[in-house]
Amino acid sequence: MTFYRKFSFFIIVTVIFTVAVYPQSFQKNKEYNDKKYFVSQQQKALDILHYDLSIDLNVDKKVVNGVAILIAVKDQSNYFNSDSEIELNFYDNMKIHYVKINSKPAEYSRRKNRIFIKETEVSLDTLKIEIEYSGAPQRGGFDGFVFGWVKGNSLVYNISEPDLASTFFPCDEDPSDKALLDIKITNDSQFVSVSNGNLIETKNSGNKKTYHYKTVYPISPYLIAVYSAPYKNFTDSYVSLDEKDTMQIYYYVLPEHFDNAKIDFAGHLDYMKTLSELFGEYPFIKEKYGIAEFLWNYGAMENQTITGFGYNFVSGNNFFEDTYVHELAHHWWGNSVGPKTWNDIWLSEGFAAYSEALYAEAKNGKEALKSKMLSKFSSNFNGTLYAPKDLFSETIYDKGAWVLHMLRNEIGDTDFFEALKSYHNIYKYSNASIDDFKTICENISRKDLTKFFDQWIYNGKENIYFIYSFEAESNEGMEEVTLYIDQKTRDYPEFHFNLDVEIFYKDGTSETKSFFINKIKNKFNFTTGRKVEAILPDPESKLLAEFDSEY
Numbered sequence: 001m002t003f004y005r006k007f008s009f010f011i012i013v014t015v016i017f018t019v020a021v022y023p024q025s026f027q028k029n030k031e032y033n034d035k036k037y038f039v040s041q042q043q044k045a046l047d048i049l050h051y052d053l054s055i056d057l058n059v060d061k062k063v064v065n066g067v068a069i070l071i072a073v074k075d076q077s078n079y080f081n082s083d084s085e086i087e088l089n090f091y092d093n094m095k096i097h098y099v100k101i102n103s104k105p106a107e108y109s110r111r112k113n114r115i116f117i118k119e120t121e122v123s124l125d126t127l128k129i130e131i132e133y134s135g136a137p138q139r140g141g142f143d144g145f146v147f148g149w150v151k152g153n154s155l156v157y158n159i160s161e162p163d164l165a166s167t168f169f170p171c172d173e174d175p176s177d178k179a180l181l182d183i184k185i186t187n188d189s190q191f192v193s194v195s196n197g198n199l200i201e202t203k204n205s206g207n208k209k210t211y212h213y214k215t216v217y218p219i220s221p222y223l224i225a226v227y228s229a230p231y232k233n234f235t236d237s238y239v240s241l242d243e244k245d246t247m248q249i250y251y252y253v254l255p256e257h258f259d260n261a262k263i264d265f266a267g268h269l270d271y272m273k274t275l276s277e278l279f280g281e282y283p284f285i286k287e288k289y290g291i292a293e294f295l296w297n298y299g300a301m302e303n304q305t306i307t308g309f310g311y312n313f314v315s316g317n318n319f320f321e322d323t324y325v326h327e328l329a330h331h332w333w334g335n336s337v338g339p340k341t342w343n344d345i346w347l348s349e350g351f352a353a354y355s356e357a358l359y360a361e362a363k364n365g366k367e368a369l370k371s372k373m374l375s376k377f378s379s380n381f382n383g384t385l386y387a388p389k390d391l392f393s394e395t396i397y398d399k400g401a402w403v404l405h406m407l408r409n410e411i412g413d414t415d416f417f418e419a420l421k422s423y424h425n426i427y428k429y430s431n432a433s434i435d436d437f438k439t440i441c442e443n444i445s446r447k448d449l450t451k452f453f454d455q456w457i458y459n460g461k462e463n464i465y466f467i468y469s470f471e472a473e474s475n476e477g478m479e480e481v482t483l484y485i486d487q488k489t490r491d492y493p494e495f496h497f498n499l500d501v502e503i504f505y506k507d508g509t510s511e512t513k514s515f516f517i518n519k520i521k522n523k524f525n526f527t528t529g530r531k532v533e534a535i536l537p538d539p540e541s542k543l544l545a546e547f548d549s550e551y
């Protein structure tokens with residue numbers, strides 16, 4: 001997800017007079033805490049294998065008529081016993097017409113946006129749960145499911161992250177319960193409906209048209225997308241790095257943006273190739289990549305294989321390259337390797353944010369990387385990256401990117417990129433925790449990264465801050481130099497880090513020396529034949545560090 005806090009505010013007050021609900025990230029924070037346990041233990045004991053969703057849109061009434069058929073298996077070792085109920089997330093406002101288990105009507109009850117279904121045949125391991133329902137999806141979070149309207153056109157879309165998929169279909173909101181998907185979207189025949197995976201069939205029936213999409217790869221419910229609008233589309237053809245697959249990239253836009261979108265989206269073949277070279281081949285190569293214009297006022301959302309991109313941002317000026325790269329990068333980080341729980345969101349947002357910098361580096365070199373990282377620097381990060389209170393704060397994105405940048409410096413480029421590829425390869429189409437990622441980095445670098453992960457991810461909440469000074473004494477034509485580095489921390493005991501220091505000499509030369517800081521007060525000595533003019537810590541800006549000199 002890309003979230004334009006300042007930019008969207010600018011748009012709201014200056015360009016369009018929509019209903020401004022600006023500080024959504026703050027509302028989000030509270031809402032997430034309230035719902036932290038939306039996934040119950042009972043749900044953990046059920047593994048959904050397949051969703052077959054028929055979503056009939058009534059855009060005039062803003063109503064969804066749906067049939068959801070879920071194939072699930074029970075985890076016998078876990079919680080199920082003879083009087084267990086099956087639990088699913090589904091918003092209470094949606095009217096249920098029937099529930100069937102293995103084709104037989106089943107009893108159910110509902111409370112707190114959940115359905116509790118009585119099992120009729122406990123002996124069966126595999127369950128077919130069928131639910132017919134209708135209603136107007138309740139809005140919430142960043143938007144939820146929206147029957148939107150723009151310049152006389154209907155545009156239906158959804159943004160479910162982190163747990164609003166159950167506003168429009170019954171599901172398991174656990175991001176680590178991935179399943180295969182068939183989704184059939186029906187709308188009036190003038191609309192083009194778009195979703196995840198491959199379009200395998202369209203059917204006309206009277207003045208209605210149904211689009212049937214099917215995935216080859218599993219998907220988390222929060223990434224399931226419904227878009228329906230009078231879209232026009234254009235495409236690019238991407239050839240995989242091994243030249244064995246040719247995959248389409250689809251761009252669905254409203255007719256008035258067709259020409260602008262061709263300019264704005266033109267870089268995608270290059271983003272796809274560059275990120276595939278960095279991380280391994282695009283993981284959804286047997287499906288597609290796509291962008292569909294939607295009406296979210298705040299940016300973009302990486303719905304699997306079909307990113308939603310805000311209507312207000314298609315300008316024809318190609319302002320949003322970082323966003324296109326970010327959403328595409330999520331297809332490795334977040335979509336292919338999903339977060340095990342929302343506590344692990346750094347693995348999605350921090351990685352996508354750092355991918356923006358990696359793309360800039362691949363195109364324009366080290367200085368571009370450095371300037372991208374400096375643009376993400378802040379003195380005001382708060383909270384930990386692990387289990388954050390706000391899933392979508394700048395801390396997760398920008399500090400998240402910085403922590404990957406520092407990890408890269410800690411273990412070196414070769415091991416870092418090998419670790420990224422290996423992590424993706426092992427956990428693709430599945431889910432991983434931050435600890436899983438740590439283990440891979442440790443195995444590849446043969447370094448114990450416990451301290452690094454503790455100070456930057458699990459417990460540390462602040463930047464490194466230190467005061468430095470130096471003394472030089474002449475002794476028989478040589479200079480005895482002493483360097484002092486004093487850490488000042490607020491609530492983290494002490495950081496351990498490698499610090500490069502550039503030494504500038506009076507003869508106009510300079511050199512960089514590296515020191516390992518592992519205490520609050522640090523003192524280093526070295527001898528040189530030249531007179532020292534000045535010193536500069538961290539000349540390449542490798543650290544999320546702030547420092548002052550004492551001389």
Ligand SMILES: [Zn+2]
Binds near residue numbers: 348
């Ligand atoms: Zn994102």
